[in-house]
Amino acid sequence: MAALPQIRLHSAYSELTTSSHDALVVVCTALDAPTLQSASAACWAGAIAPYREVDREFGTSVVLVPAASVGGGRLVLSPTGTLDDDTDDVRKISGEHTPAASGAGAFKSGVARAIEAGAQRPAVLLALRLPAAGAVPDADYSRWVEVALLAALDASYVTLVVREHRMATAGAGAVVEKLASIGLVVEGAADAAELSNAAKRAAAIEAGRRLALDMGYGDPERMTPYSCAQTIEAAVAAVPGVSYEEIKDLEVIRKEYPLLYNSARASFSEPTTRPCVVKLEYRSPEPAKVKEHLHLVGKGVTYDTGGISLKTGGSMRGMSRDKLGACGAAGFVLATGLIQEPGLNISCILALERNSIGPNSLLPDEVVLSRAGVRVLISDTDAEGRLVMTDPVSECRERILAARAAGDKTPAVICTVATLTGHVIRAYGPYGATVANGPARGAKYDRRLAASGLAYGDPFENSIMRREDHQFVQAKTDREDVYQSNSLPSTLTDRGHQYPAAFIIKASGLDKHSLSAGAQLAIPFVHVDIAGSAEDAHVPGLGLCAITGSPVATFAGAFWTA
Template sequence: MDMNPITFVDVQDNDAIFEGAGWDALIVVTSSIDAIGIDEISLLARHGAKVDARVGRSATLLFAPGLAGGRLIVAPVLGHDKDVEDVRIYADAARQGIALAKDAGARKPLLIISPSNAPQYRQSLSVAALACGQELWQALELREAVALTYGIDTIGLLVSDVQAKVLNAIEAGRHLARDLCGTEPERMSAPAFAQYCLEAYQDSGLSVSVIEDRDVLERDYPLLSAVGRSSFAVSRHQPRVVKVEYCADDEITRSYFFAGKGVVYDTGGADIKVGGGMAGMSRDKGGAAAIAGLMKTLAILKPKGIRVVAELGLVRNSIGSEAFVTDEIISSHAGARVRIGNTDAEGRLVLADLLSHLRIKAANAVAPQLFSVATLTGHVVRCYGNYTAVVENAVARSQRVAEQLQEVSEVWAEPIEVSRLRREDYKMLIDPSAAADIVSSNNAPSSVTARGHQYPAAFLLKASGLEAHGLKSDKPLAYTHVDIAGSATEGSPLYGKPTAAPLVSLFQYMCADQ
């Protein structure tokens, strides 16, 4: 059984807090009882704190006669005055509150966020609301297997209808992204992923096409097809490329191009993952999933002045007699002769061909910026834990892309670390035999390779032809690589809940001025 995402409903005034207004619980996310700001709620909270020391220290449920549903949940924001904290503390509190409301039997709670004057918390209400969606999401396999009749489907917010509309659109995109990323490799194989996107985009106004013909894939996406070579023999595992485009109906002033890595299952290929390393590799499609969700959000909100083009490379890195192997030399779509260094470094091969196609489109676009989004390396997890990392070329750096994206991500609870592309990253690509133009990778895990998440960006620039569009070229193109290996799921990729990162940050980066 499928399930729609949580719906946020705009509430116009404080009268909604009272019994009979249609809401069956109040969840108050606040830094302190004194900061609640609504007398009827703060009075009950203070009384509750006198009889239960947990009130204000952890999420607690109070009997609240006269208030919505007779339930008051106080979800404290802890550490709000600490220098090291950020807006995620509001997300943490909201998740605890909504989980308690669900366990208590609420179906239509009203969420209230006590405001803060601190600039880092200026999006605390939106962050808290979206955190509730994250907490309540359930796996697609479960929804399809079990008739779910219990749970929260509507959350009230003291916001305008415009803000509610934006939050609903973002949550719809995140819901799609979680489904695509978090579903097992047979249910969400490459063909099934493509079909799920087609269904999600139906009547959306997006331009959508799917490439599935083997001859076309091998001609136009040779590196991607090499990764999927062994999967062609199994019809349900065959690769797909999904092309999606959003174009505003007014004058275009900015253009964005996204390549999403959608490795629906990564065995490691001939360089097979061993020692249990294969478990969780159905989540190696988080990049394509996040971009697919982003396009859904754009289709709902229809922002002005932008054009957004995405290509999602969907492929299973299978093992078999047809599998590609280390030492092969394969020409990319851009014409770079690539020696395969390790078949378990497959994501960069998929992205390179996608970026090459996007490069051609971007060269004649208005104010273009290109991005690749991928669960790419273990090295980024070793360096930054559960944070996203970005690596940009000189053109993007001159436009402050990573810096601005990082600033946006901080206030929207998807914090990003910025890494720098260096000359040593290009040295990693040299083929000692000189038989190939570049080597895709070394033959060691990225997590133990110096600059293991930075140098793949150098590979992508060379293999896609983007290197020719540097600062001094006739057509400079800004390119930013986004590695979400640590942030695509909560905790470990081993069945952790998908986050849809960095969907919110990318959307706000493109559309914050609207």
Template sequence: MEYRLITRLAEQPQPAHLISWPGSPLLAEVDCPALAAMVDRAAAGDIADTQFACAPFARITLIPVAAWQDALTDTLLGHLRPLFAAPASPQVLLDCTRLENASVLAKTLRFLFNLDHQLSDLGLKSQTAPTTRVTQLTGYCQPRALAELTETFRLQHAIAHGMLAARRLADIPSEQCTPQFVVEEAQRLCASWPQLRCEVLDERAIGEQGLGLLHAVGKGASRPPRLLAIHYDGRQDGPVRSYVGKGITFDTGGLWLKEGAGMYTMKYDMCGAANVLGLMLSIARLALPVRVMGVLALAENAIGPEAMQPGSVARACNGMTVEINNTDAEGRLVLADAIAWAAKRHPQTRFIIDLATLTGAVVKALGYELSGLMTQNEALRASLTAAGIASGDEVWSLPLDKRLKKQTDSAIADLCNTPGNNAAISASAAWLLHHFCPAEIPWAHLDVSGTALWREHGRSVASGRPIPLLMQHLLDDIVQ
């Protein structure tokens, strides 16, 4: 989707869908017979929308003022979503004169830019009705706000670029989206950016480098595991910032088999990895002067003669052993190996942040709006929390300390992968993970089980979160 900013209505594309608010200075330039009644309706707190007698526009929508300031419950997005279920025009004119809240503005722009991806784009329906697609977003603002808004549009467009790539990949059905397919798609996308290079470990290299946990999860599938590292060199020296993503391309639960309803959306168990790929693409698009590594731990958790068994013990690449007492707690296993590998790959790492659709328990705790944050590094906790508020992609901290030790005790190995008492599931997973990052490297875990998907009308699709959070955090970290 292309975008531009204007300061005079005479520059607006025609016929556009105008989205504004009652009392906007822009409306003084609009000659629409129904406008006065629409202003009164929107001023009274209701959305006012028409596609009739609104020339030179294809559609006019006036949204109450309060919605443009609501950063907490996303009222503005709630009004916008149904409007774009069937767009009236390929061009949208967004009145930015009331978008003073930076978080609301960022989320609004990301929503509009993300209209570029629809499930129909996958081409899996034999027949699809032609629909209007938004191809041009124009922002209207006062001249004094032009410079600031230009930078905001540029940033959010780049973030949305990564979100779109991640969402497209995650939405692909798992019979196609295998570990090797993810590697090849990442290589194809990264080829457009000279600063990005891909390093791939196949099943043989995974064994040779001792990633026994990743091997254990993937060995039951006919489609073998992969470890993909994407390196971004925006400068030649300096610390590396590392991101690790869980990439379970489908999760049956293994021999601890999920019920059918719980398995239905498990093609999305690779959203963490997809979002790490998207993040790397956004970083490259912005040409940030940093060194970054994104690690995708890719495997299919399948059932079969070679599948890992409850009670088996596997050894990670840092030498620690884990008793696998639940084969449906596979995500923390692949993450643990990938975190340890990332720390070895770049011992001078500035920080490691992992992201994963790890536990249903975090959804029970925090719902669908907040990602769970677990870390023992207070500076990292504070900076991620602040970045979440600034970006509108928020996190909420859960405890992580030695009181969780008993949750990962094993009689036969260094650790077990799930607590026997079924308590503190999300925090216990993070407690296991922290053993695989050296103490001198700041580390944080993001459980995005609730936020990595957008749920509407009983359907789930990939959301692209927490790419906005991580981009904001990275930009904040660069200027420190």
């Protein structure tokens, strides 16, 4: 990965010199009297006066004006607008995960404008009037400094495929990062240590997101299952506390992950497209401080043709992005290792495959035995995501039970992360969803994720699993134990993003670990569907959508204690 821009923190505008930055971005709630009367505005308020006199709309959108008194002579004004209205939230500051129709947030837009003007070392002055905590019921500005930095870092990011192209055409001198540094001015910051900690968290999260984006933007030939594994291995190689393991042996995969094996059968003829399983372990540097153990499973379908249940009508477009669950999971492990989070251990399993078509394709009507010994009736090979994650979930279940039997009382939870269904997009648009079992609902894991997503500008909806979801997949004959799906697209199926969680629970054996199993056997499980949140839903011409890096920041907010 390319190195991040240097982050420079300042508690006063007076700490800046014209040589320390080549653009000043002023992020303000509005260009009004309080903003202009601040001490920092004294040197540039005069530069904007002529524009304000002739344009009554001046200052309501991002604008660049020449100002000799600031570094580089570039002054960018980027207003957020209101922050205390009914539907306002931190995305109006950051621009992170902002639906295209609603406009980008002030921080990302302002920094992007400075970059367009030629700046490489912008300073950003935050002149905001934040609402009091709790003033807006569905907003949380407690992480606003972090999300602002993340927005600037995102504006600076250059994708792996572009970096590689530049290196190939321009050599070692190629520009592989848009910014050299970012200066952040938070006037009146009372706690320098807290500000520094926010910058460290943002840098770690961004490194994790960049791993997710590097993999996610790679096309299906650049990022085959094996290529994804190599990218992850290189990223975590020198990170303290993180270990890496990969499984490529098809016979081992057949025995340990039979649903993944059968889903990937048509890919075996070409070595580069064969499946593999990546295991990442993170262990806290301070074992006595560990408060919980996260078992994380990511869906890594590097290309989803639909298999023998072929996608038609152009629906195969963009299916190189069906690996974003695994990308986000790997990114979160990397970020956790970089921050050296003391309160968390992670065991992560990434199921990587290409859902190919061929003479040996998995077929509807087959009955396949899962790792947990559950007979699965295949109905639609295009519902492969739940198949590839189920056996890893079963392995996590086994490991949790073994740890408890050995006397380990550390609370444990299993989370699956996947771009799983189109239904979640039909239900919630550009937002992700959590679907939790009873133990996870009781421990409020789904609400923790939703609260964190709100604070980091990556909102999640909490969906509730109902009895209908379990009844939908429950076998009605003695020939199988569970139905994988129906034969319709999820978008045409009632509760199309909820019932797959019920399938995973049944096929992995987690149905024996519900609330009624008792405290010793109950295992919290949360399925996280990021099909809506992993991309920004804006298509530039005929190109593919941008990738958001969801849910790396959301998981950081939910599981980090530092």
